Structures are given as C-alpha cells and as structure tokens.
Amino acid sequence: MADNIYDAIVIGSGIAGGWAAKELAEKGLKVLMLERGRNIEHIKDYVNANKDPWVFEHRGERTREMINTHPVLKRDYPLNEKVLDMWVNDLESPYIEDKRFDWYRGYHLGGRSLLWGRQSYRWNKWDFEANGKEGIAVDWPIRYEDLAPWYSYVERFAGIQGSYEALEVLPDSEFLPAMEMNIVEKDLARNLKEKYKGSRHMFIGRSANITKPMPEQNRVNCQYRNKCWLGCPYGAYFSTQSSTLPAAKATGNLSLEVNKIVTRLLYDKDSKKATGVETLDAINNQTYEYKAKIIFVCASAFNSTWILMNTATDIWPDGLGSSSGELGHNVMDHHFRVGAGGSVEGYEEYIEYGRRSTGIYIPRFQNIYGDKRNYLRGYGYQGGAGRGRGVPVAEMLGAEFKDAQFKPGKWYMGITAFGEMLPYHENTIKLDKEKKDKWGLPVLRMDVELKENELNMRKDMMAEGKAMLEAMGVKDAYEYDWGYAPGMGIHEMGTARMGRDPKTSVLNGNNQVWDAPNVFVTDGACMTSASCVNPSLTYMAMTARAADFAVKELKKMNL
C-alpha cells in the first residue's frame, strides 16, 4: 500500500492476532498483519507432520546441543526433536528471572496457535463477578452476557468439539459432535456422578479439533493421529494457518509482513492516539514505519505489554498505559502439574483404536453452590484413561521379556488439576535497563510467584484428585505434585488489565487503552482475572468483540 498506510495494523499472528486480522479485513478494513518471526506456510511447512517415528534420527530424544541452546525450553516437555522449529530461539531472545519463570514462546507466523493444547472452554458468569464480589484486584468491566454471543460466533468458525452438559459452571459452546470417551472413561464418569450425587461431572475434553469436515475452510475432520503438534496436514485443529489467516486473505484486504519486530507504537500526544508502529526488520535490522487508524496489539500477553512499555516514553517514562500504575502488574498463569492416578481393573478385551487428541474434563466444583474451601476460586481436572503396554514377567531380558511387551497392559486413569491464580499487583514483568536481546532491544524481567491461596489450593487439588479416583473405583490410587513454576501453564495473562477506571486499569471494557483509544489489546494481557479454564477461546471471543466495536467506532468517526 502507498506510503505504508493502512486502516488497521494487527501486531502478532497467533490466536488473537489471527482473529483480529480476519474480523477487521472481513469488515472491509485494509489490514496489515505484522509477525516478528518467520513465515510458516500451512501444510507445506509442517515438515515433520507425515514422518514415521523411525525417521527421526534421535528417535525424539533431546540432543546436548538442543539442551544447551534452549535454556528455557529444556525445562519441560516443549523441547524435543520433532517440534523444535516451532519454538522460539531462547538464546536470541533472553529474559531475566528474578524468580524462576518459564516462558515458552512461538516466534513465527501463527505463533502458539500451531502448538496450543486446543482445549476450549467458556468462562462462566462467576468468573467475571468474582473479583468484584471478593474485593480482589479490580472488577471486570464486562460480564458473561457481554461475551456470550461472541463465544458463539467464534466457536462456529473455529470448530469446537464437545458434549452438551448444561452446567452453569462450564457453559456449553456451539459444539461439533463430541469425540467419544473410551469405555473405561464412560464407566468412571457414571460412577463419579453417582458417588457425588450429580454434583461432579466428567465428560470429553472440549477442544478445537473438528469432527466434521469444514469444506468452506478447506479443513478435513480429525484423523485421530494425535500429532497436532507437528502441524496438521488436514487442518483439523484450529490455528491461524488453518482457519483465520485464509479467511482474512480471502477478503483481499490483508497484507502480511513477517520478520518485523514491532519496537513501539507511534503516539501523537495532541490527538492522544497512536498513528502507527515502528518496526525492526529481524533479518536486515532496518527500521520501518507503518501508519494506521487503529492498532490491535496481539503480540502475546507479555510482548503486547512490552510494546506498550516502549511506547510514548517521552510522556510516560514507563510507557503507554502506565498512568494506571498497573502496566506490567498482575501476572497470572494456571498452576498445575498436581493430581492423581491409578489403575482400573477389568476391560481386558478392549483397547482403543485411533489416537484421540483430547482427554476428559472434570469442571470446577469448589467454592460454588455453598461449597467452601480454605482458598478462593477453584480448579478443574484434565486427564484420561488409557491402556498400558506390556505385562510383567519374571525375566528381565530375552524372548519371554520381549514378547511380554507386545501384550496389552492394565488400564490406568490419570488426572491433572489446572487452578486459578489470583492477580497480585506485585507479580510483575518490567523492562530491564541493561540486558538486550539479539536485536539490541531491552528484555523483560520476571518477578512472579504463587502465594498462599494457590498453595492451599494445590493441596486440595491433590487430595480431591485421589479421593475422587477412589470413589470412582480406580485402584492403587496415588497423588502427585510434580512442582510448578509460573509460566509452565503457557497461559500468561494480565499485565495490561481491563477495568472500569483509568486510574486502576490499562484497558477499558472494549479493550481500548485508556490513554490511546485507537489501540486495542485483546490477547492474554487484557485479562483481569484468570478463571481456571484454558484461556484461548476467551481471547478469540474478546478479539472478535473488540474488532466489531472498533469498526463501528471508526464508522462513527470516533477513532
């Protein structure tokens, strides 16, 4: 476009950015999407998607080099041979940890939409009310009813499979046919309902895997390979590449630039609006500017805040949105890696055919309907039953030992709790003054920890998990807490929260920066509290809602 002028700029191409680009372009705006990393072309660039397991040189193992060059990724499952090129280069983009913080990033087109767990849940009405009622942080400026139609809207397009349960605690989505629970899960779910007299529920994990073809999007239904992480050649799970990007491109209104790191927004103090963005080309280190009427900041929670922190520092030394005193504060994640497991007797004549890409879900039952715990909020469980391989024999090597490995083992059941983390003002990210990344840009400094509420909750997550499995009839039940460091949930939230008052929040109820109303932040940064359910579906709905608002305001000449 002439002189790099657009109607709208979308920063970031992950789940939020993809939705922003699609919505704005479909509404007729000329949109520029900026991605800091490399291009990944749908299907063509999923280089490992169709490889057989024996083709991988290290058979999926981590090499010394991978470990040495990935000081963050190495800390948990994200580092492995098969998906290495779908994660950030830790050495190029360091950060400082005042306290341990695991930051798993996807710096490429599509961002973490290519690597996400695809679990998709609506928030419930209590999630939006809790802060206000309990006097925690600030009240959400919106309620469930504000988001409900937008949940429906994004669900119909993204494609969410799940079962209708009619529960207040976990509102139903607009579902595609549900994936099936296996025979053991079905029986355990029935036992759970009976034992807890209908107050606890277990059903198929709701996920953005399509169970019916969506030819209008060129997407084929899930083939039960459970290799989503390698990129799906069928487009069977929702990602920017499979879903929102093609739709945005089809309008003819989208321009896309990769390898462009947005270093700051250009801010005009007279009009109190952003006029565009400054970018640094990640390859040639050249600076480019792009202009637009509105800007959607969807760079992932911390990077969206990083951009605000680097913006208009001549007016506010700590950046755009810092006048609230809350920019960079109230970091949240979901704490997990705690739960229970055990074995299930019988079902010897059954195995699973196909590899299902979701598990089961047990929604929150704590602190609702008169239930009271020694902490606020709650947690839900994800997990599943499966059949092990191999039966024990006396020999530890030889023919008998080998052949025993090909026999079906016992059925087992395991659950992991995902808990809500409260927003604490003192859980922060800041710009570090000294350290720079590969491009000479300042890096973030993390200071985040769990507090008493979460630690009390973890004990309950473990104990309830075991008690519940035992009640369901699971044998040899054990409980575990593998330990959790903030960030491991890969659900970073907060740092530019929404609110009702510019003195205590960065964004208003329409995701507009109070100090620059033509700047919208709609990714995890905007979250005022965290709920205990996976957040991506809410980012989709929030983004679509904000885009609709933005275009209406533009038409009214308000922006």
Added chain:
Amino acid sequence: MERREMLKLIALYTGAAMIGGEFLLAGCKAPTGEDITFSDKVKSLLNEVGETILPRTDTPGAKDADVAKVMEVVVRDCYWPEHQKVFVEGIRQIDEEAKGRFGKTFMEISPEQRKELLIALEEEAKKFNEKVEEKDKPVREKMDKESKGYDFIASPRHYYTMMKQLTMLAYFSSKECLTEAFEYIPVPGRYDGAYKIKPGDKLFSG
C-alpha cells in the same frame, strides 16, 4: 508407540530414567561431548547385546532393527561426556566379563552364554544403580527445592543399563518393531474407545 509411554516403559524395565530422556533434563555448563563413531565390529557387538535382550521370535529382534546404529547416534549426540565415557568403556568391559566367565569374547560365546552373562550384569547393574541413585539423591533434592531440577544431570548408571535402555529405545521406535510386532496405523481416521480384541491380537502403533 507414544514417546512418553516408551520412555516410561524403558525406565520401568531398566530401573533408571532414560539418559538424555525427558526425565533427565538439561546441563548448565554446556559440555560439548565427543564426536563418537563406532566401528563395524563395535556395532556388531552392540547389536548382539541388543539381540540377547530383545531376540528375534515370531517378531523381529534387535539385530533386525539394527539398534546399534541408533545407539551410536544417541550416544554421540545426546549423552553427556561422562555418560559417553562409561558407555564406551562398557564396550570393552563386556568383553572382559565374557572372557572372565567363558574365556572368550562376547562375540565368540553362544547365545545361551550371552544370556547368562547379561542376567548376571542385570543383577550387578541393579545394585550399582541403587548406589548411584543414593549418591545423587541429595543433589537432586536440593536442585528440585531451588526450582532448578531441570539442571540436574544424573550420574552415569551401569554401562549395561545404558545398553539396555538404548536397545529398547531403538527397538521400540524402529520400523521393524512398529510395523511387524504392532499393526502400524499412521492415519486411523476414526476413534473407537471400546475396540474388542482377542488374546494374541496385535496392538496398534502409529
């Protein structure tokens, strides 16, 4: 077979977390390791060790899957230098053990003798590994407590344990095993959570 499941299985049957596997994370001092290659002779030996652990029955064995080739790559690229040293030394030691017991090298003794030898090593390794774990425990716990568990490197286990682990890793991810001992279904196309089987039916891989 799922990678996680395979690693669990290997840990179960070797009594030690997989070296370089996801139970054993990280390194703080960035050791570079040796560029190790095994001669054909060494590869034959490792394949025979593997075949003794996972022999050909009505399904392919370790030798059919050429486990030594994967062993070489994993020891070269994934093992930390101190583990490499123990593994390489183990190649010599296993011959010493064979000579001590039967007066011949490992390659020269019969399959029955090889099995007898490895059963003895299995016992020896078990005791040895228990001691190593005992020694590692306080270090591991301290690092876990400091939330730095990912930088813990376990001390080398017995060389036999390494050979068994790598045999299992290589075999259970091999084409021979996954397509012949299992029914290989890369694209199942559907899900059935109550698929009926009869004793002796092949399980699925993909």
